[in-house]
Amino acid sequence: MARAGLTTERLTQAGAELADEVGFDQVTVSALARRFDVKVASLYSHLKSSQDLKTRIALLALEELADRAADALAGRSGKDALTAFANVYRDYAHEHPGRFDAARFRLDPEAAAAGAGGRHAQMTRAILRGYDLSEPDRTHAVRLLGSVFHGYVSLELAGGFSHSAPDSQESWSRALDALDALLRNWPAP
Amino acid sequence: MARAGLTTERLTQAGAELADEVGFDQVTVSALARRFDVKVASLYSHLKSSQDLKTRIALLALEELADRAADALAGRSGKDALTAFANVYRDYAHEHPGRFDAARFRLDPEAAAAGAGGRHAQMTRAILRGYDLSEPDRTHAVRLLGSVFHGYVSLELAGGFSHSAPDSQESWSRALDALDALLRNWPAP
């Protein structure tokens, strides 16, 4: 019987594709086995558990996202950087809804720390170098930006802004304008 | 054999409590049956499916949230209203993490429309009456506020801001200050 060539990486990758197709919470060890035309138990040589699979998909998504963001930030600053960074999030979410959902998966703190978690915060900080903020305001701003990106895209993906004018794209642009204005004019406590 | 007195409402209520205790995605028809000391199949006279149960919990949470928000907004305006509204969200999420998670559940559009979905947007609009914004900027602002509230609280609940200074409460306050400043000084396109 020919071997299927399973590895943890291939399984994670295929799991990510599956997530994009059927939704992250529909990702199941069984479905993955079907996709490789292999018996379910075989996957357990490569994955600790169903939870393990999901965690790996989440970490993959975080890495991909961080890679894209790093790319987008190169050579940009100020509002240009802000916009580019934000659009990486939004575009990624639209291209890979399942992965994006995965990226919001509750990770055990150790897994999050080991993975790309820190890179994201670091890049958000980098964007703020283009604005005149010092600690602790810079941290507050990092958290606010993260909240807006995560929140807006989540609501949009959940269908919150469809079926109503104005266009979501328009609101997104204006939200970025607003954030830029806010960062240039951050209020004193 | 004495009857347990099951009704759809009691099941939904108990499901919400269960969600707060063990997490929304751990809410299961079986667990609910155990809680009522009743066989699983019995619940299917009151619930269409597991999905149905989750949808009901989500709608319950949205209603509770809308009720609290309406209460908090009464007699307030401007930043006062903004802060009160925002704190309702955050407090509710901390008191009832499972329900809050449920409120972010992907609802079929019909269920969302039938439920309290519209009340939330309406109240957010009401807050903005205290600021000088006209359409379509008001809608953009509604979406931005919703994104921040949802995003911040989600990230906070996921543990994103713990284990690092400054305190999350501090960032939350400063974020509200910032939003207030932004709304008073909304940038032109």
Added chain:
DNA sequence: GTGCGATTCCTAATCCATTTAGGCAAATAA
């Protein structure tokens, strides 16, 4: 109070996902 229909809950069975244990065969190394 007795009887009747409707409702509530149960038994039983099926299906599907997760997970572990132990075995045979294929790839790799000696």
Added chain:
DNA sequence: TTATTTGCCTAAATGGATTAGGAATCGCAC
């Protein structure tokens, strides 16, 4: 080639979701 490791399999236990059909209980009319 033989020995060893590794990859995938069969088999089986556990537990949730769901449906069909049966029995107990309740509310109400007589």
